[in-house]
Amino acid sequence: MTRPMVKRVAVLFGGISAEREVSLASGRQVIAALESVGYAVQPIDVGTDLGAVIAQLTPPPDAVFNALHGRFGEDGTIQGVLDYMGIPYTHSGVRASAMAMDKSVAKATFAAAGLPLARHRIVPREDLADTDPLPRPYVLKPVNEGSSVGVFIIRDGDNRRADIARDWHFGDMVMAEEYIAGRELTVAVLDGRALAVTEILSDGFYDYVAKYAEGGSRHDIPARIAPAITARAKDVAVAAHHALGCRGASRADFRYDDETDRLVLLEVNTQPGLTATSLLPEQAAYCGMDFPALCIWMVEHAACRV
Template identity: 75%
Template sequence: MTRVAVLYGGISAEREVSLSTGAQVIAALRQSGFETDPIDVGADLGAVIAALMPKPDAVFNALHGRFGEDGAIQGVLDWLGIPYTHSGVRASALAMDKAAAKALFIAAGLPVARGRMVSIADLETADPMPLPYVVKPVNEGSSVGVEIIRGGDNRRADIARAWRFGISALVEEYIPGRELTVGVMGDRALAVTEILAVANSFYDYESKYADHGSRHIIPAAVHPDTYARAMDVAVAAHRVLGCRGASRCDFRYDDTIEDPGRLVLLEINTQPGLTPTSLLPEQAAHLGMSFPQLCTWMVENAACRA
């Protein structure tokens, strides 16, 4: 397998992140000896399909957000019979739909935050649950649109009126404490990283992608039972949704209560970022795997569900 098409860019709110991921991946694959065809994905699906002809040996899916990690492009690639990196249609669609993924996590006995779907009209009218709580779009990534409503906060109605992510939102209890993340490759959890947002109160879009927006502590200095539990839950979540290749689970860890504290699974990302500030490559490097080796592993594990 020598010729790899790299899909990046896209038309979601995470286009700039995807462009960064794609640039990194293209350079890494070329360093590893692959022939690469960069394809900057736009709104014209026909042009994307045309760019994939003649068919490459594999597609490296470096898209983020809607239409890139929600099962849409995965279905196109399955239809064309082209192997691609990361998860298939079903797992991608489930993971992107936070409410659907959460229902499966609950059924599997995994620890999640209390919450429910709320109409934006109802959110504008009144608090849907006791403060503090988190409001998030059900199908966006990279913390796009996430808001924390705290005691004394009068932004709720303004947030609802300015909402641009559909007619409803996922509202969950706010979990105090620390931000953790665990990458998974295949059936193996890599490590637990603690994320410290530098400039902002939580790990938002700016903290994720701005230079020096956050600090990463790997391995995370948490209770040993919590460390092991986070690794186990990440692999379990990966399996519950039927993920393939690499994924990354995000957690909140409330260590303000009796040891070992409360660990809560927030969500799973089937297209982990591969930018210079991303967490999955950092965890792979922690275990001795270079970025070109990580990208090569992804290509070697590309598959087609046709």
């Protein structure tokens, strides 16, 4: 049976997480792309009133393009609402979204699948104030945030640890992770297939500004690494995608140390950014799929994940 062409698409963007501005940028690009190819698009700027969002989705559109990022948008929350309403939506479902967003659960899943990880542990915020959770250098990051929000690198001689613990506002727990020297690599996965390996080059730490500000980073695609490392990164990205149960698009982030030939999976993003500087659309274009075609593919593969 031929799948009917989607006509009406609601685009959810904005949201109430720390990544609202990124989501607004993603949403604007998606809306323009979908309108350019003839969809009837209903933009929905998601705020704190969930009832208002549900009202705007009544009567239901043919599909929802989920362009939300961060908590409540990619952690399974809005996915559950859409499943309840029976509205097909883009990207992963409740289970995969919730698992990927919780770094401790995601890492346990990756470890069970035998994927390469950095040493890490979850510590209470009050314990962080008293002692180093890992040998230096190490990275501190929220358990449930993305886009490098709230990420710190603690090196020898750094005396910020107690201040970070005092000012921490990302929950009661903190993830500490071994710092891996070397290159920043990323692999987008679409429909279970790895697209490419990109090396991200920035002046210093690849933080929120470097990710989203124009000129904040440079992308080498394909990454200038050995073919064996390219193949290994692609294989791990696909394995991580399947281990979490992702659907549609995901993006796996890595560190690779040339000196030790060590490739480490950092995390998987189930709602990759779709801004002008984002990596998924760049890799899709490298493989011959322009931005409107990428958005069409996502809409036409939208589904409920109950």
